[in-house]
Amino acid sequence: MDTALERQGSGLIREADILIIGGGLSGTMLAAQLLRLPGRRKVLIVEPRSELGRGEAYSAVELGHTLNGNAARMSVDPDNADDLTQWLTAFIEAGGWPESDQQHVPISELFPPRGIFGLYVQQRLAEARELGTQNGSTAEHVRGEAVDLRLADDAVMVTLADGQVLRGGFAVLATGMFPAARTxxxxxxxxxxxxxxxxxxxxxxxxxxxxxxxxxxxxxxxxxxxxxxxxxxxxxxxxxxxxxxxxxxVRRQPPAWQDFLAEDHSLRSPRQLMRALREQCRQAQAQGIDWQAPLDTVRAHIGRLWNQASDVQRRQFVRHVRPWWESHHHxxxxxxxxxxxxxxxxxxxxxxxxxxxxxxxxxxxxxxxxxxxxxxxxxxxxxxxxxxxSSGIEYDWRRVARPLPQQLLARGLIQPGPLALGIAARADGAVLDAEGNPADRLFAMGPPLRGMWWESTAVTDVASQAKALAGRLAELQVLASG
Ligand SMILES: Cc1cc2nc3c(=O)[nH]c(=O)nc-3n(C[C@H](O)[C@H](O)[C@H](O)COP(=O)(O)OP(=O)(O)OC[C@H]3O[C@@H](n4cnc5c(N)ncnc54)[C@H](O)[C@@H]3O)c2cc1C
The missing domain is CATH 3.50.50.60 (FAD/NAD(P)-binding domain)
Known part of the structure; x- marks a missing residue:
């Protein structure tokens, strides 16, 4: 799609191939992945904040507000687990984060301040932009809040609070988390x-x-x-x-433990899962190994288990396991x-x-x-x-008092996800409308998919979703142009 600016009514229309709504970690990583892929594309990222890549989490200015995982666990590159450690090594060598010296641990074991992690995300976007220019691809930050979205046969139209209208071939909801539930x-x-x-x-x-x-x-x-x-x-x-x-x-650095869930696909109910996990923790402790080792192997399976579970089982998990999961896993x-x-x-x-x-x-x-x-x-x-x-996040979009979620619901373009956590979507991120039909042009990633995967928020969740969704969008772009 060519760059074009035209006037329609009072709104300025800007065109792009892909519109990303939200420029936190999710939207920024998606843009970076799109820029790295072959093919030419114009991406617009709608974000009210002055900087991309930060959102609430990585706008932190206090050095004591750190990631909850060490550098070796927080790469934004799903193909290179050492990506953050490598970036951080160069950053510290260049004089950044001098206080890290006082911790006397290898860089891979440092827990970086979230504000510094934001710089890492921004640098990865800058590098992807440079690569993108070789293909003629761009990703531009459009400052503003998306307040409405309409779907046409061949496009998505997004209206911003200032009246600007953006038109794209596809749109992605990367709107993150909304502030704490308020009764x-x-x-x-x-x-x-x-x-x-x-x-x-x-x-x-x-x-x-x-x-x-x-x-x-x-x-x-x-x-x-x-x-x-x-x-x-x-x-x-x-x-x-x-x-x-x-x-x-407290997060420790447990050794690797056998991936017991990879070998047992029969486990489905939260009760079975907890029984098996407790048994694994007992075995670990009997060998003098930290209980965090078996627990950490569950993480890779939680999305599949949640996705396969019935609503009754999901409710059981939320009611009986969630408090335990939150304090032991997070x-x-x-x-x-x-x-x-x-x-x-x-x-x-x-x-x-x-x-x-x-x-x-x-x-x-x-x-x-x-x-x-x-x-x-x-x-x-x-x-x-x-x-x-500090009581958490509002995941039920029906209760989020922001214009975009309200408009999407009113237009029947989305429906609540399982247990009203976020919104419903297909495995590839295509959102389901009020009738349950997957959209051809509207996708979601990150925290809005909480109800689909339970864990859909952490750095590693977002990074792997960004890569998969970028690939899917590039594929659809080719199909649409052919
Ligand atoms: C305080 C905090 C600390 C965290 N710490 C960790 C951690 O240590 N490790 C870890 O793995 N994960 C952590 N997370 C979780 C996760 O990494 C973040 O939530 C991550 O930022 C998710 O990225 P996101 O882009 O989906 O959401 P967000 O960062 O919330 O970004 C969404 C962006 O969308 C924008 N937006 C929303 N609605 C609109 C709209 N209508 N129009 C335009 N823009 C819109 C917002 O302005 C926002 O910038 C933390 C989360 C928080 C809140």
Whole structure:
């Protein structure tokens, strides 16, 4: 498709072969993969942020906000597991991240700050752009928010908030994760207005260092929030509330373990999986091997197991296994985990199994939340000086108050994924419309496919999806032009 700018009504129409909506890790990696493939293509990446490749995760400016896996596990190149280690070696040699010296571990074992990982992603895009120019391929950042999308027989039309219209042969939803679930009760009680951003160290510096801080949620975002508080000089009590009261385990570097699921395709139900996994962990521990070794082998199979499972089995997993999976699989980087353990040991950080029920009116300078402790019928009010909401992500697009998800649903172009997690799609990423028909021109990748694969968010998930989807789109482009 030729580059063309024309006017239609008040909207400016720009044309491209492929429109990528969202320029975080997913959209940027997809663009990089597309640029590397033979053939000529023009890609437009719609992203409101000033920089591509960062999204929320890799916009982090605090060095203590690190990846939750070491460099050897976080390559964005599915064909080269050492890609990040190689890039990081050159980056450190050139004087970047001087603080890494203090850790005295090989570069492959470092847990890079997420902001530095963002630079790596950007450099890989820059290199792909250079390669792309040899084929006449380009990837351009269009700043703005996509607010609507329509499908025609031969094109996809995307409208941006400023009225601009983009027309592409194909479009990909790479819109990432939407902020924490808000029940109507918490919405009306202004939780998000009252809460501090878990990553905003500057805002935390405004707090009285001895103030009591309340944190809702006990996953990796809570860990980041504790790092932020520490960096901001906070030394007061931290009260953490989460439904199950589980803290993430620390990530160690376990040795390889036999891929027991590769040999046993009969395992289907969450109960069978957990039984087999516990047995493997017992065997490992009996040999003096870390339980993390067998657990890590499950990761490669989780998408297949989830995808094959019935909704009943998926519900069982979410209800009974998810809290355990979250705290054991989504593990904390060692330095952050050390900090949390130290504060816990000193009694400064307390974790309680309790559900958040809403904000309560409090005197000025104070803040109250109503919680229900696990096993108790009534609620209790807890007071603090500040509140941090680290309770997760809204995966149900029907509840996401953004124009694009709402418009896609209203137009019947998408339908909720299994258990209303993200949106439904075919294995190649083609989204399913309200009737269940796969779109010819509309695809999705990354967190929107949570319901299809359960794990569809981490660096390695996104990197392998980007490669597969780029190949598929290039194939479709050839078919469409022939
Ligand atoms: C704080 C945090 C830390 C993480 N740490 C790790 C980690 O250590 N290791 C790991 O493996 N994974 C980690 N993840 C998970 C994963 O790597 C990220 O979620 C990853 O960024 C997913 O990339 P994405 O591009 O799909 O989503 P995002 O990074 O969320 O990017 C989506 C982008 O889409 C844009 N967008 C959304 N809607 C529109 C629209 N309508 N129009 C235009 N643009 C739109 C947004 O502005 C955003 O920039 C982390 C995630 C978070 C949030």
């Amino acid at each position: 109507p009760q918490t919405e009306s009680s202004g939780l998000n207005a009252a809460a501090l951003d878990p990553w905003d160290v500057a805002a935390m510096r405004q707090l009285d260092p001895q103030a009591t801080v309340l944190i809702i949620g006990s996953g990796l975002t809570m860990v980041d929030a504790v790092v932020s508080l520490e960096q901001a000089g906070h030394r007061g009590p931290i009260e953490v509330f989460s439904r199950h009261g589980l803290l993430p385990h 593990r904390s980087p060692p330095l952050s985990a050390e900090l949390v353990a130290r504060l816990h040991g000193e009694g400064r950080l307390r974790i309680q199994a309790a559900s958040f029920k809403g904000l309560v009116e409090s005197a000025e300078e104070a803040l109250g939340i109503r919680i229900c402790r696990r096993g108790e019928a009534g609620t209790t009010v807890v007071q603090g000086a500040a509140l941090i909401n």
